[in-house]
Amino acid sequence: MTKVMSFDALKSQAASLDIRRQAFINGVYVDAASGRTFDCVSPRDGKVLAKIAECDVEDVNRAVAAARAVFEKGSWSEAAPGKRKAILMKFADLMAQHASELALLESLDMGKPISMSSGDDIPLSISCMRWYAEAIDKVYDEISPRDPRAIGMITREPLGVIAAVVPWNFPLMMAMWKLGPALAMGNSVVLKPAEQSPLTALRIAELATEAGLPDGVLNVVPGFGPTAGKALGLHDDVDCVTFTGSGEVGKLFLQYAGQSNMKRVWLECGGKSPNIVLADCPDMDAAAAAAAGGIFYNQGEVCTAGSRLIVENSIKDEFIEKVIAQGKKMVPGDPLDPASQMGAIVDENQMNRVLGFIEKGHAEGAQLRTGGNRVRTETGGYFIEPTVFDGVGNDMTIAREEIFGPVLSVISVHDWQEAVKTANDTPYGLAAAVWTRDINKAHLAAKKLRAGLVWINCWDGGSITMPFGGYKQSGTGRDRSLHALDKYCEIKSTWIALGDA
Ligand code: NAD
Numbered sequence: 315m316t317k318v319m320s321f322d323a324l325k326s327q328a329a330s331l332d333i334r335r336q337a338f339i340n341g342v343y344v345d346a347a348s349g350r351t352f353d354c355v356s357p358r359d360g361k362v363l364a365k366i367a368e369c370d371v372e373d374v375n376r377a378v379a380a381a382r383a384v385f386e387k388g389s390w391s392e393a394a395p396g397k398r399k400a401i402l403m404k405f406a407d408l409m410a411q412h413a414s415e416l417a418l419l420e421s422l423d424m425g426k427p428i429s430m431s432s433g434d435d436i437p438l439s440i441s442c443m444r445w446y447a448e449a450i451d452k453v454y455d456e457i458s459p460r461d462p463r464a465i466g467m468i469t470r471e472p473l474g475v476i477a478a479v480v481p482w483n484f485p486l487m488m489a490m491w492k493l494g495p496a497l498a499m500g501n502s503v504v505l506k507p508a509e510q511s512p513l514t515a516l517r518i519a520e521l522a523t524e525a526g527l528p529d530g531v532l533n534v535v536p537g538f539g540p541t542a543g544k545a546l547g548l549h550d551d552v553d554c555v556t557f558t559g560s561g562e563v564g565k566l567f568l569q570y571a572g573q574s575n576m577k578r579v580w581l582e583c584g585g586k587s588p589n590i591v592l593a594d595c596p597d598m599d600a601a602a603a604a605a606a607g608g609i610f611y612n613q614g615e616v617c618t619a620g621s622r623l624i625v626e627n628s629i630k631d632e633f634i635e636k637v638i639a640q641g642k643k644m645v646p647g648d649p650l651d652p653a654s655q656m657g658a659i660v661d662e663n664q665m666n667r668v669l670g671f672i673e674k675g676h677a678e679g680a681q682l683r684t685g686g687n688r689v690r691t692e693t694g695g696y697f698i699e700p701t702v703f704d705g706v707g708n709d710m711t712i713a714r715e716e717i718f719g720p721v722l723s724v725i726s727v728h729d730w731q732e733a734v735k736t737a738n739d740t741p742y743g744l745a746a747a748v749w750t751r752d753i754n755k756a757h758l759a760a761k762k763l764r765a766g767l768v769w770i771n772c773w774d775g776g777s778i779t780m781p782f783g784g785y786k787q788s789g790t791g792r793d794r795s796l797h798a799l800d801k802y803c804e805i806k807s808t809w810i811a812l813g814d815a
Contacts, residue, residue, distance in 0.1 A: 337518035341529025346730030347372035357425035357658035360694035362410035369537035377533035381502035384530035402447035405525035426657030472500035474553035477546035482508035512536035565622035585744030588737035589620035602636035641700035668719030743785025
């Protein structure tokens with residue numbers, strides 16, 4: 315965890331930050347070819363933090379050309395594993411040296427509380443990079459079981475140019491989940507941060523160069539999705555798009571690949587994750603704290619948010635009171651205040667979208683138990699209080715669509731079989747949890763739940779060692795763990811016939 319300064323010290327550091335505003339292409343900061351910029355607005359107060367280079371097709375072409383040129387040269391793609399490891403370890407060390415600046419940028423840019431960016435996002439981003447750097451010289455290729463008169467080699471080769479297109483909810487961490495394995499395998503990367511949150515991506519690019527990453531291996535093109543993002547998706551010299559974001563845009567990337575060079579597309583998309591609490595839950599207080607944290611952490615802007623709380627009827631009233639009590643402790647506050655546990659919604663659009671879902675909840679007959687309002691309006695920022703709806707039917711809009719805000723839908727069921735059926739009745743399949751002291755129920759439910767991540771008697775358990783990703787429309791492929799390396803390489807089979815000696 316990085317050291318958190320006082321509220322006053324953070325505000326004064328924020329006022330004097332040297333924000334990187336240009337794209338980073340081939341090892342240097344450059345303006346967009348068009349000269350255009352866009353406003354980077356802080357959700358903390360609605361004020362413009364910086365004018366950022368607005369990259370478009372021309373900038374993407376330049377970044378991809380630089381990435382391809384260095385890939386062909388081999389200074390990274392063919393560097394010895396030990397060399398790549400040392401450079402990426404140094405990159406992680408440099409991020410650690412600048413951890414408090416990165417945490418401040420993240421909180422200013424997307425509104426999460428500073429305690430979270432300095433306690434979770436930045437340390438986890440750094441440890442992700444270290445983990446993949448460490449893996450580079452420990453992952454072996456294979457020799458197949460074979461005829462004694464042949465050698466069958468199965469080797470991994472880097473893919474080439476990877477486009478990493480990432481969202482705004484965990485800007486640096488989502489980028490690191492892509493950069494770690496992609497760079498470790500020897501690829502070149504063009505990173506497109508979300509237009510709402512470009513600042514940490516732009517800052518770390520120069521740290522990578524300072525660590526010794528050859529020019530062109532990591533490029534950052536800030537800009538909008540339908541222009542810069544689309545240009546990457548359609549580019550014939552991009553070998554793979556690795557994307558985290560909404561399902562709607564994930565589907566566009568599949569189309570872009572089909573319209574261009576059939577590039578590989580890896581998608582980490584949304585969720586409507588069920589948190590199942592059964593009557594034999596071993597610790598109701600712990601489950602209530604986890605249920606509240608599972609939906610209100612990061613203002614609910616979490617792909618694995620436990621947005622559907624599925625509770626057995628007999629304990630529902632008691633349990634919901636406990637969740638509400640926990641939620642009331644999470645009062646939205648200034649993201650730069652170290653005491654804040656909840657921050658601002660990323661931008662005005664997203665705030666209005668969340669408020670629209672709350673309206674829909676009322677209109678469809680769900681009962682509002684707490685919250686439901688925009689707060690701290692006087693700051694100019696975009697804050698919504700923790701909101702809980704009871705009496706939600708699994709067919710209501712607030713139970714089906716990803717809200718991506720602090721809104722919990724409580725659905726009651728008769729038994730664990732109905733709970734699992736309801737849990738699976740969704741187009742998504744990212745995460746799910748079950749709280750029970752019955753080991754048989756726990757195992758059976760874990761097996762039946764159609765989700766990439768299943769938690770028993772906890773919410774959001776796991777680490778970089780465990781794959782992360784979803785079933786169904788929550789995506790394809792997995793981030794984290796050694797499994798992620800396979801997304802960024804070709805697997806080559808070489809069969810060598812041995813002649814007579
Ligand atoms: P988004 O899909 O709107 O944007 C994600 C990225 O795609 C951004 O960089 C954006 O600029 C780009 N983009 C937008 N429109 C595009 C287009 N037409 N063509 C090409 N690129 C385009 O998502 P968001 O609002 O930034 O993030 C929230 C979403 O991310 C939620 O759905 C959330 O569940 C998901 N998410 C998923 C995971 C996961 O691992 N499964 C993790 C975090 C967030």
